[in-house]
Amino acid sequence: MNRLVILCILLVIFSVDAQQQTRLPLRDYFFETWNTRTGLPHNSINSLAQTQDGYLWVGTWEGLARFNGQEFKLFTRSEITDLPDSGVRALTPTSDGGLLIAGARGGISLYQHRQWDTQPPAQAMVNHIFKSKNDNLWLALENDGVFYRSASSTQDIPIIQNVSAYRIIEDPKGVIWAATSDGLYKIVNYKPTLMTPQQGVPDAPVYTLLITRDGRLIIGSERGARILNGGLFESPHPQLEAEPISSLLEDDHGDLWFGTINKGVFRLSVDGLEQLDAKNALPANRILSLLQDRENSIWVGTNAGVFRLREAPFSSWGKKRGLSSDYVRTVLSHSDGSLWIGGSTGLDRLHNNQISHIKGTKQGSPYSILSLLEQNQGDVWVGTYTSGVLKVVNNELVPYLNRDNGLGSNEVRSLLFDSKNRLWIGSAMGLTRVNTDGSLNQFTNEKELPSGFILALSEDNSANIWVGTGNGVVVYDTQTDVFNPVEFPAEFAAQYAFGFYIDDKYTWMATDRGLVRYQHSNAKMTILGRELGLPVDKLFQIVPFKDSLWLSSNRGIIEVNYKQVNELLDSKSNNRGTLAFQLYDEADGMHSAQANGGSTPSATAHSDGTIWFATAKGVSTVKLERLKEATKIALPTIVESFSVDGKPTSLPIDGETIILPPGVTRLSFQYAGLSFIMPQRLNFQTKLEGFNNEWVNRQNIATAEYTNLPAGKYSFAVRAAYPNTDWQQNHKVVNFEIQSHFWQKTSFKLFMFFLFVVVIYSAYRYRLYRYKQVEKELTSRVVKQTQALQEQASAFAYQATHDQLTDLPNRRAFDGWLADNFSDFKACKKSLAIAIMDIDHFKRINDGWSHLIGDQVICEIANILKAHCEGEQEVARWGGEEFTFVFPDTSAVQAQEMCEKLRKCIENKNFSNIAEGLSVTVSFGVSDSGDVDDYDRLLSRADQALYKAKNNGRNRTEVM
Structure with missing residues (x-):
């Protein structure tokens, strides 16, 4: 009996709000999920909160996240030293x-006015923190119980000890209630009383x-929900x-939401x-937190x-x-x-939110439906993919006309009863x-076609x-029984005509190159395409509704204003603006943005004020x-951030003025409209008083930048609005x-x-003095230039005999040395x-790695040769990958031994620092x-x- 009374009371509570607002079934809500892949620091959402400024806050085991509708900003111990712990409970x-x-x-x-204020810590993990009406701070601690901290003290006074406390709340009468591992406590005048099973707990x-409200x-x-x-x-x-x-x-x-340990979420309402x-x-059945934001969205924190x-x-x-097909x-x-x-x-037939299958x-397989038509008497006709035309009789599909009894093709994409009650059937093989x-x-x-x-x-x-x-449009003149072609202008490049909307003045055609107006x-024909701002080329269906045209496409549903479209198409100016759409x-609730076309009707306006679109997912x-x-x-x-010359600057508390040093050249403001419903559609306007007192449209750009502002006082303001609405008086100001x-x-100018006067006189005196110094400077300059020419000549001589890459003697030097000394060695026997x-x-090195790697190999080998040549031995780069050696007072056998040492040294050298997998031999x-008898023969x-x-x-x- 008591349970019936509670249910009746709840129904009364719910029905009061239900008279003013309508609720959606859970299946009609649009679902979105965020996790570590989309910006959260951890997937366990311990707590959710929304502050007065509109931000949504998420507490996790790996830090705190703030959401502005577009992205999460993370606050962790590594960035915010005043953050209490890495794990936010x-x-x-x-x-x-x-x-x-x-x-x-x-x-x-405490985070307030963009400042962090560290409070005295509690002695254990804080499961919940709550401030009562008398400003006492109440703490629910893991394993330690319930404590309170007076507004005038930092000491925590125990109320309930040696239990795990999970949540604390205050009712309208000032009674404190505490949820604990022992059960429910009622705290009056700081004295706890444990509620018993006899009281229904x-x-x-x-x-x-x-x-509740x-x-x-x-x-x-742990054993269910209860209401007092x-x-x-x-x-x-x-x-x-x-x-x-x-x-x-x-x-x-007034609906109640219940998050459970392992069965997800329940909602109790009048439904x-x-x-x-x-x-x-x-994303998971374990629910850790629940929140409704100011836009009435429900946020569910899971693990x-x-x-x-x-x-x-x-x-x-x-x-x-319940549909037969997605x-x-x-x-x-x-x-x-x-x-x-x-x-x-x-x-299927949908009526009063109930689906019935036709x-x-x-041959046992369901029909694949392409087109539909209602006759004047209410009969429904059906065009199919492979079975021609059907008619619905007594809630059953009955064959009417197909290829076997006169239809050109069984693929029927459009049906029409004309004003003379003749049935027109558009198929893949004619009309x-x-x-x-x-x-x-x-x-x-x-x-004809x-x-x-x-x-x-x-x-x-x-x-x-x-x-x-599939190749243009024709019009059948019922007076003359003649098909007259409607040829698209060549510059339209349109071919397919997927749908029509006809009003008193125009025929509108959805084509594969945009919206054509006849x-x-x-x-006269004009086209609304990409050149005028339409986001897609191919349109399928046109649905007029009030002052808008709704256009279906493979990339979503486009809404345009009928009046603006006509103004754009009627304008003869080259600078006629672009389409607002x-x-x-x-992101707006569609299961798929791919609206289907090529069959009619693929979209329709309904009598209840809704518009329906056929898509690839329902x-x-x-x-x-x-x-x-x-x-x-x-x-x-x-305003989320303010940068001066690329460096972040602290934003002021409301009413304060930031003093900037002289010489700043670039100011940048980042701002956001804290909407979680349509953040990607928000439009912004900014104004900088002191520079330009007019609002400037920023569309959906969330950044404003100013450069080279003169010295003075300024006020930056930003405001936001939803599409096609007036600007809200919600602007924020930074002074x-x-x-x-x-x-x-x-004073400086005086x-x-x-x-200036002093400088003019000094310049006159200095000019006299300067004439005397010119002669000395010219003399000194001649001496320096002569010395520089000598040094340059020496450098040229060195460069003529040395290899630029390895700094070894080059072939000219080697050949010169050999020519100068060979005869002396022969004469002295x-x-x-x-x-x-040769490398x-x-x-292969050049081709397999690069010529740059090849140059590095040559330099590395040159360094090895320099390090191992001793005494009067000479080494030179002869050209390309070849090097030459001179061994004075050395026989060929001795030179062979020296070369073998060099060869093995190079073979054993690790060249992986130059390129992975590279080895070199010579x-x-x-x-x-x-x-x-001569050095040429020796070289040969x-x-x-x-x-x-x-x-x-x-x-x-x-x-x-």
Whole structure:
């Protein structure tokens, strides 16, 4: 009996709000999830809060995150030393706009006016922090219990000890309630009383508490939810009687939300109890926190990220909601208030939010529906993909006309009953007309049509039939029985005509190059395409609704203003502006932005004020009232950061003025409109008083920059608005002053005049003195230039005999030394040996790595040769990858031994510092002067020895 009383009371509470507001079923909410992949520091969302400035705050085990609708800004211990702990356990907004933050190690901080104020820490992990009406701070501590801290003290006074406290709350009478592992405590005058099972409280830990707007206490425990009624706690719903409840929320409708330990979220409303869990969109079934923001979106903190439910402009119907198919091609608004939805696996009727399937199959398989049509009597006709035309009779699909009995093709994309009650059938193989006597007329591309592929049919006010094909448009004149082509101008480059909308003055055509307007009075055609700002080329269907045209496309639904479109198309000015449009897609609630076309009707306006679109993932509907409601919500605007010459500068507290030093050249403001419903659609205006007192449109750009402002006082203001609405009076102001340079002051100018006079006199005296110094300077300059020329000549001489890359002697130097000394060695009968070294497979190094790597290899080998040549030995770079050596007083055998040492040293050298996987070997050819008479012969023999080494496999030394 008591339970029935509670349910009746709840229904009364709910019904009061329900009279003023409508609620969506959970299935109609638009779901979004954020986690570590999208900017959060951790996936366990311990607490959620929204501060008075509009920011959403998320507490996790790895820090604090602030959300502005577009991105998360992270606050961690590495950046904010006053952050209490890395693990943020509790967030509590204060009445004066601050935010209390409590952590896993007992730390407490107050964030207010962009400043962090560290509070004395608690002795254990803070599960919840709460400020009572008398400004006492109440703390729910893990394992330690409940404490309070007086506003005039920093000492924590124990109230309940040796338990885990989870949440504390104050009711309208000033009574403090505490949820603990022992159960529910009632605290009056700082004295606790444990509620007992005789009072209806489960003998189990209590995790969470809620005071409803009418002052009623609800608890969530390990053994279900309870609501206090007349001194006794009763279950609000039988299904919640034993369900472990971890979090509670009352939304703006008065509905109650219950977060559970392992079954997701429940909502209790006048519509009954609804459940949302991981099977239908939640990231996880463990709920840690719940919040409703000022835009009425519901935020759910789970152990797998934060989840948001919002009333998006669009909602969708698919197989999960009862449709036969997710791939919908056509949707028809019926005169009886129902909607007919045709997809790839059948036909459905939607009426009063209930789906019924239309019976009928072909050889056991469902029909694939392409087009729909309502006859004047209310009968529904159906065009299919492979079965021709069907008719719905007694809720069943009955074959009517197909290829076997006269239809040109079974693929039927458009149907039309004209004003003479003749049925026109547009198929993939031409146009068929079924006359009232049952006879058929066939029209094909061989005679009357530019293409046999028919996509759209429509009748104008003069009873003429407009035919959209895969290759243009024709109009059937019912007076003359003649098809007249409507040829698109060549510059349009349009070919396919997917849909028509005909009004008194124009025929509008959705084509593969934009929206074409045909004027009835003069047959003039204009096109709204990308050149005028349309975001896509290909349009499928045109739906007029009030003062807008709604256009379906593969990239979403486009809304344009009918009047503005006509003004753009009528303008003869080259500078006629661009189109203002709204593009709706998945972010607005559609399951897929791919609207389907090529069959009619693929979109329709319904009698209840909704517009429906066939998409690749169900049928999507938009209710314009939802769009209007969203734009009525107050939109906070905030300046997030202020940079001076690229360096961040602290923003002032409201009313303060920032003093900037003289000489600043660039000021940059980052701002945001704190909307979580349509953040990507917000428009901004800025104004800098003192520079330009007019508001400047920024569209959706969230940055304003100013350069080279003169000294003076300024006020920067920014405001935001939703699309197609008036600007809200929500602007934020930053006052700043750029100080003057000292040279801009009057005293400095007087000083400069006096200084000018002094300088003129001094310049005269200096000029006399300078003439005397010129002669000395010229003399000194001649001496210096002579010395510089000598040094330059020496440098040229050095460069002529040395290799620029390795700084070794070059071939000229080597040849000169050999020519100058060979005859002396022969005359003294001394042995003179030479060697020519070549880097093996050097071309592979250049080709396999690069010429730059090749140059580094040459330099590295040159360094090795320099380090190992001793005494009178000479080494030179002979050219390319070849080096030459001179060994005075050395025989060929001795020189061979020296070369072998060099070869092995290079072979064992690790070249990985130059390139990964690179190894280098060299080959030597050695000869001496024993039996040769000139140095040319000596060189030739060394070269032959090198050639022999290469022929014998390289990486070796040969002697000739």
